[in-house]
Amino acid sequence: MGEPGTKELISLEDLQAAGGLRTGRKHVLSILVENKPGVLTRIAGLFARRGFNIDTLAVGPTDDDEVSRITLTVDGAKHPIDQVTKQLHKLVNVLKIRDLEPEEAVSRELALFKVSADGGQRGEVMQITDIFRGKVVDVGKRSIVIEITGTDDKIEAFEQLVRPFGLIEMVRTGEIAISRGRGET
Amino acid sequence: MECLKAEGVEDVFGLPGGANLPTYDALYDAGIRHVLVRHEAGGGHAAEGYAKATGRVGVAFGTSGPGATNLVTPITDAMLDSVPTVFITGQVRTELIGTDGFQECDTGGITMPIVKHSFMIQDPREIPETIHQAFYLARSGRPGPVLVDIPQDLSRADIEYEPASGEVHLPGYQPTLEGNQKQVRLAAKALANSRRPVIYAGGGVINANAAEELTELGTADRFPVTCTVMGLGGFPAPHEHWLGMLGMHGTRAANYAMDEADLIVAIGARFDDRITGKLSEFAPRAKFVHIDVDPAEISKNVPAHIPIVGDAKNIIPRLTAEYRALGADPSRLEDWWDRIHAWQKQYPLGYEDSSDAEIKPQYMVQALYEATGGDAIVTSDVGQHQMWAAQYFHFARPRRWINSGGLGTMGFGLPAAMGAQVGCPDDTVVCIAGDGSVQMNMQEMATCVEGNIPIKVFIMNNGYLGMVRQWQELFWDGRYSHVEMGQSPDYVKLAEAYGATGLRFEDKNTLVDDMRGALSTEGPVLVDVRVTKEENTYPMIPAGQAARDMVG
Numbered sequence: 091m092g093e094p095g096t097k098e099l100i101s102l103e104d105l106q107a108a109g110g111l112r113t114g115r116k117h118v119l120s121i122l123v124e125n126k127p128g129v130l131t132r133i134a135g136l137f138a139r140r141g142f143n144i145d146t147l148a149v150g151p152t153d154d155d156e157v158s159r160i161t162l163t164v165d166g167a168k169h170p171i172d173q174v175t176k177q178l179h180k181l182v183n184v185l186k187i188r189d190l191e192p193e194e195a196v197s198r199e200l201a202l203f204k205v206s207a208d209g210g211q212r213g214e215v216m217q218i219t220d221i222f223r224g225k226v227v228d229v230g231k232r233s234i235v236i237e238i239t240g241t242d243d244k245i246e247a248f249e250q251l252v253r254p255f256g257l258i259e260m261v262r263t264g265e266i267a268i269s270r271g272r273g274e275t
Numbered sequence: 276m277e278c279l280k281a282e283g284v285e286d287v288f289g290l291p292g293g294a295n296l297p298t299y300d301a302l303y304d305a306g307i308r309h310v311l312v313r314h315e316a317g318g319g320h321a322a323e324g325y326a327k328a329t330g331r332v333g334v335a336f337g338t339s340g341p342g343a344t345n346l347v348t349p350i351t352d353a354m355l356d357s358v359p360t361v362f363i364t365g366q367v368r369t370e371l372i373g374t375d376g377f378q379e380c381d382t383g384g385i386t387m388p389i390v391k392h393s394f395m396i397q398d399p400r401e402i403p404e405t406i407h408q409a410f411y412l413a414r415s416g417r418p419g420p421v422l423v424d425i426p427q428d429l430s431r432a433d434i435e436y437e438p439a440s441g442e443v444h445l446p447g448y449q450p451t452l453e454g455n456q457k458q459v460r461l462a463a464k465a466l467a468n469s470r471r472p473v474i475y476a477g478g479g480v481i482n483a484n485a486a487e488e489l490t491e492l493g494t495a496d497r498f499p500v501t502c503t504v505m506g507l508g509g510f511p512a513p514h515e516h517w518l519g520m521l522g523m524h525g526t527r528a529a530n531y532a533m534d535e536a537d538l539i540v541a542i543g544a545r546f547d548d549r550i551t552g553k554l555s556e557f558a559p560r561a562k563f564v565h566i567d568v569d570p571a572e573i574s575k576n577v578p579a580h581i582p583i584v585g586d587a588k589n590i591i592p593r594l595t596a597e598y599r600a601l602g603a604d605p606s607r608l609e610d611w612w613d614r615i616h617a618w619q620k621q622y623p624l625g626y627e628d629s630s631d632a633e634i635k636p637q638y639m640v641q642a643l644y645e646a647t648g649g650d651a652i653v654t655s656d657v658g659q660h661q662m663w664a665a666q667y668f669h670f671a672r673p674r675r676w677i678n679s680g681g682l683g684t685m686g687f688g689l690p691a692a693m694g695a696q697v698g699c700p701d702d703t704v705v706c707i708a709g710d711g712s713v714q715m716n717m718q719e720m721a722t723c724v725e726g727n728i729p730i731k732v733f734i735m736n737n738g739y740l741g742m743v744r745q746w747q748e749l750f751w752d753g754r755y756s757h758v759e760m761g762q763s764p765d766y767v768k769l770a771e772a773y774g775a776t777g778l779r780f781e782d783k784n785t786l787v788d789d790m791r792g793a794l795s796t797e798g799p800v801l802v803d804v805r806v807t808k809e810e811n812t813y814p815m816i817p818a819g820q821a822a823r824d825m826v827g
Binding site for chain 1: 383384387388391392395397412445446447448569570571575
């Protein structure tokens, strides 16, 4: 019987959601997994079950055909994240997990922005693009598509600068990261 | 079939269907005993009972679709209680997968969160290696349920049987079995310095087959020992160091000892909420040594000061040896035992017996203990009867007490007893059932009659869903919302309809002899024992409260 042994109702203020609260603490988890069907579902399912929201997720092959790398960012306090990491280790297809601290890793993300660029504005937009070392990858009469790579801070900064011109749509890949120095991630 | 035999499988439980017809055709003359059940859940729980009683991997079959979904409850139960089991389900033909075919369901997807691991066969040549891996995963490290889903056409493939290589290649699965020697030494030192230690053992000790080692440790000095409901039998109950079970319905002595301990040595246990009550007030003065094969359990609920990851069977004897080498003074524990003995004297486990022929439920368990000489395999369902069985049947050996602790599945007891009997044909197997639980898998009585599985089921019949009624009485102003079971069915007639022996006991004065009679009757027996209608299970730590707030 899991319910508290009392008849009194619980007020909404007292009800506290466990995993749903955002703490503002971002974790970057780099996970090496066996390249087998269903692995991604198992991992995503584990986070969902514990009430975590995965903010970004990128998955791709490594130099070993049988191994893939999943990089995901998730918001959460340290203890619950440690717990989730321990549970991830129990999954048979998971080979290695690293919780990357910002100082110990190089991280990059790629984003495509479709920006409204009529006549006069186009110049300014392209100037901002240059400053951010971005590339214009598509040009149309009324809009252009810009490619930006960099840390998530840089991408967010670009987004803020470009919004006033009319941001039609944007798509981000999610972060990938690799450890600094010689050791393997 | 060859793969199963290579794994040493002798008995399986299951029910055939379209998707596993090829498997069943092979089973026909394979030389493995198959018990045909009447509901796949019965087969699943039987596999669990088999595994818990024998220590071997329990195996259950089910067909696709509804056969597989009927296995979800036993799979979840096996997951929460870490039972080594392999569930082999049929699946529709590969070309039908994903088309909502007849009896199709996403078995892999549905069971993903509740299995230790699962395999969906995509090529028939994978089968030998997969089965080998499945059994390895089921029984190693922290045991658990493994699912193998085989599409019908692939199970019919014509391939040469090539036995799986001995080595299992699972690069992502490397359980730590040997405990770190430095940690073991630290733990021994902590024990030697402690003045109020308690050894708290759980189901992990049973899974590790480490009851003997635990007994050695518990007697290496005057250590008080308590077990969870899953660990009962891991330390002999009649022993003078035994505190009784701890937790929500544990003895006051055990719970107070945990509350005042300065060192708690947890072995194969996971600080479940039934044990800790309010976490912030649990064992406030204690440091924790936590020995477990699953590193994810360490510091999950309670911070471990000295964690030791590994197999209990490997670690406990080394801890005992290190402790003995330190030559600690046993008299330092005298004050602690004085305190414990005082609690045991002031708060013994007890109840008010009836003055007439009325059978009190606690007495029913005591009578059964006497009638069996304490020497049967006992399974139970879930509820008040389960707690009384745990409290009043003094288990002296491991693998004699089989119940559903983690998931708390009603309907577990009868099929689990069936599985245990198949695994231990020479033992007396008894099921203490509640009248609420027993009907959930009653259909397996037919399996027992047809399969010659002579379990003895004793129904603790109080006409209520007892545990829920107790909570409604204590905490919900006695508003008995939908807990009355009524008088149906007539269990004696029901048993006879199945072809089993049906009996009814209502007199306390003849109960022990009546039970002896039932136990020596041939074949499966169903006994309707009429007990007091409203009786509460005490002592009790109400949910979310601390040990000091125990009632009863």
